[in-house]
Amino acid sequence: MIQRPRGTRDFAPKEMESRRELEAAFRSVAERHGFREIATPIFEHAELFTLKSGPNVIEEMYAFEDKGGRQIALRPELTAPAMRFFVNDLTNYPRPLKIYYFGQCFRYERPQSGRYREFFQFGAELIGAPTPESDAEVIGLAAAMIRTCGLTEHQIRVGHIGILRSMLKEAGVPPEQAPFILQKLDKKVYEEARPLMQQAGMSDASIEQVIRVTETTGGIDVLDSFPGEATDYLREVFGILEAYGFTNVKADLGVVRGLDYYTGIVFEIDAPKLGAEKQVCGGGSYSLTELFGGEKVFSTGFAIGFDRVLLALEREGVSAKEHKVEAYVIPVSDAMRHQAHVITASLRNAGISADVDLMRRSIGKNFKYADAIGARFAVIVGEKEMAERSIALRDLSSGEQILVKVEALTEEVKRRREVGVRVRCGGEN
Ligand code: ATP
Ligand code: MG
Numbered sequence: 001m002i003q004r005p006r007g008t009r010d011f012a013p014k015e016m017e018s019r020r021e022l023e024a025a026f027r028s029v030a031e032r033h034g035f036r037e038i039a040t041p042i043f044e045h046a047e048l049f050t051l052k053s054g055p056n057v058i059e060e061m062y063a064f065e066d067k068g069g070r071q072i073a074l075r076p077e078l079t080a081p082a083m084r085f086f087v088n089d090l091t092n093y094p095r096p097l098k099i100y101y102f103g104q105c106f107r108y109e110r111p112q113s114g115r116y117r118e119f120f121q122f123g124a125e126l127i128g129a130p131t132p133e134s135d136a137e138v139i140g141l142a143a144a145m146i147r148t149c150g151l152t153e154h155q156i157r158v159g160h161i162g163i164l165r166s167m168l169k170e171a172g173v174p175p176e177q178a179p180f181i182l183q184k185l186d187k188k189v190y191e192e193a194r195p196l197m198q199q200a201g202m203s204d205a206s207i208e209q210v211i212r213v214t215e216t217t218g219g220i221d222v223l224d225s226f227p228g229e230a231t232d233y234l235r236e237v238f239g240i241l242e243a244y245g246f247t248n249v250k251a252d253l254g255v256v257r258g259l260d261y262y263t264g265i266v267f268e269i270d271a272p273k274l275g276a277e278k279q280v281c282g283g284g285s286y287s288l289t290e291l292f293g294g295e296k297v298f299s300t301g302f303a304i305g306f307d308r309v310l311l312a313l314e315r316e317g318v319s320a321k322e323h324k325v326e327a328y329v330i331p332v333s334d335a336m337r338h339q340a341h342v343i344t345a346s347l348r349n350a351g352i353s354a355d356v357d358l359m360r361r362s363i364g365k366n367f368k369y370a371d372a373i374g375a376r377f378a379v380i381v382g383e384k385e386m387a388e389r390s391i392a393l394r395d396l397s398s399g400e401q402i403l404v405k406v407e408a409l410t411e412e413v414k415r416r417r418e419v420g421v422r423v424r425c426g427g428e429n
Contacts, residue, residue, distance in 0.1 A: 007109065007117025018320040022149055022310060023102060026122045029145045033137070035098040035124050040081040042104070046073035048080050051291055052261045056183060060107040062117075074106035079261075079301055080288065082125050087294035095297075096128030102306070114277030114308045123283075125301035132233060135265045135285055136240035138300040142281050143246050146269055149309060150318045154280070156248060158237065158267040159255035160230040161284065163213055165263070171206040173197070179260045185214050186256035214254035222251050237265060261286040267302070271312035280308045327413055328375035329356040330366040336381045343381060343391065343409065350410035352417070354379075370396060377413060 004010060011019060027037070046063045062074040075081055078101050090097060102122045109115050122145075126138050139158060146154055164185065168178050177200045184193035190211060197207045216222050220238050223231040234251065241249050255266045266284035274280070283302025290296040313319075327347050331340035340356050347354035355375070357366050363380075370378050380392040391409055394401040395416065404412045 005117070007111035009116060009118070014322055017323050018310060018313075019306075021320040022306070022313070023122070025149050026102070026145050026304070026306075027100075029148050030100040030124060030141065033098070033141045033144065035100040035126075035141065038082065038085060038099045038101055039103065040075075040078065040085050040101070043072050043074050044081055044084070046071040048084055048292075049073055049076055052080070052288060057107070060109055062106045062108055075103075076105055076107045078103060078105065078121055078123050078303060079125065079286075082123075082301075083127075083288040083299065084292050086127055086297075087289050087292045090127075091294065096126050096134060098124070098126050100124040112277065114274055114305075114311055116307065120306035121303040122306045123301060123303035125299050127297055127299045130264060130285060130298040132236035133240060134298075135300050136237045136244065138283065138302060139237070139249070139265075139267055140241060140244045140246060142267070142269060142283060142302045142304065143241075143249070145304065146281065146309070149313065150316075151271060151280075151309060151312055152316060153271060153273055154312075155250065155270045155272065156246070156267065157217065157250045157252035157255055157270070158234065158265060159251065159253045160234050160264060161256065161262050161266045162230045162264055163226060163228070163253055164210060164256065166230075167206065167210050167213065168200075168202075171197075171200075171202040171210075173200040173202060182256050182260075185210070185254075188214065188254070214256070217250060217252040217254060220251050222253075226253065234265065257282055257284055261288050263287060264298075265300070269304075271308065271315075273315040274308060274312050277308060280305050280312060322374070323353070324374040324376070325353050325355045326375065326417055327352055327354040327377045327379050328366070328370040328373070329354060329379045329381060330363060330370070331357060332363055332380060332382045334360075336383060336386065339386055340381045343379060343406065347379070347410055347413065350414070352410060352413050376417060379409065379413075 049061060050058055057076045061076055064072055066072050082099060082101060100123065104118050104120050106118055108117060111117060124138065124141055126134050128134055143156055164182065165178065168181060173181065181193055181196045181200065184196060194207060197210065213226065216225065220235060223234055238249065255268050257266045262284035264285035268279055269281035270278045271280045272278055281302055281304045285298060285300040287296050287298050329340045329344045331337045344354045344356040361369065367378065375396060378394040378396055380394065382392060385391055385403065389406045390403050391406055392401055393404050393409065393412060
């Protein structure tokens, strides 16, 4: 038997229904915030990612040479492709340009729960200017998406990478060494970060000061210990978020982010129920356009780990409604098969999901099958009844059976069917 590659997944119908429902909820929140969808290729020139994505992403990249000798990579993330697209074709759009995307990414990681080699990101980028308003708009979108999908237990933490970057610079760390230190600080592995900082020539005092910053987290007042432009800026962002109704946002100067291109605010959303793989969203402000041959333009964006949000919702017991066939049409004899197909088509054309016996089963076996697939109604096409243009409609949940005229069938099914109860994605935000 051939198995799927390690770190990849197949999705059964029930899972796809959950996934599509979450996707639709995210999409609708993004569009209500004025973001519009884009799509880019699954593979790109590897250089797009090696330029600036940072040591983590490069180590994990699925890269190969194609038949034409080009260095190609499966995309490990979507911000760099989105910005490449912007520089190539979208610079004439009015700004701010607000875009979102949904698609799979590939990273050669050690697979575990919430960590796959093929996974999905739902993300957004706002391309325009480095203002607290832009940053708050993007954080607000991520927060609204997470809230709307029904994930009650989550934490939003916002920091400013400029603080650590300028501390490293002032302590004399060469620019090319900073990403490796930041990578260790991101994961809070101080025992590995310390020697790197020592090798980069930092004094013990400045090393301890850096570590103290990464441990600063709490209400907005924790920013008071680090007065300066960056914390003033953060206070403005928090003020706008409050106006948008988000008061559950924490300050956390330890947010570093694995990707190397962030320059200003950085933020993360965690779902504590997920344990080690708890980060469901990461984002921040950056400028990449000048690297890809364009003018320098500031952007703010984020990527939500779509698969992890689904896992977190599952842990909270939130589930999507399964899409089951509403009406199952059973011909009582071979002579009734043609009529059964006509009736099935009329149900389908009226927007009712309908199925018909395709296996030439007996009536009893057909009822068993209808039950097994969870059909709501059985429509029984009998010879005696059809002679009078009537048909038996049985409600399989109550067992009640009535006789209706063929012409009245679709209306009767519509009247009786349960209005789809959406378990997830309420209307707010
Ligand atoms: P982590 O620290 O968990 O490896 P990251 O910093 O590499 O995350 P980003 O590059 O910011 O993550 O990607 C954004 C989001 O995508 C993450 O917050 C996470 O939810 C999700 N994600 C990242 N890598 C994977 C993966 N291998 N499998 C599933 N989801 C992932
Ligand atoms: Mg990672």
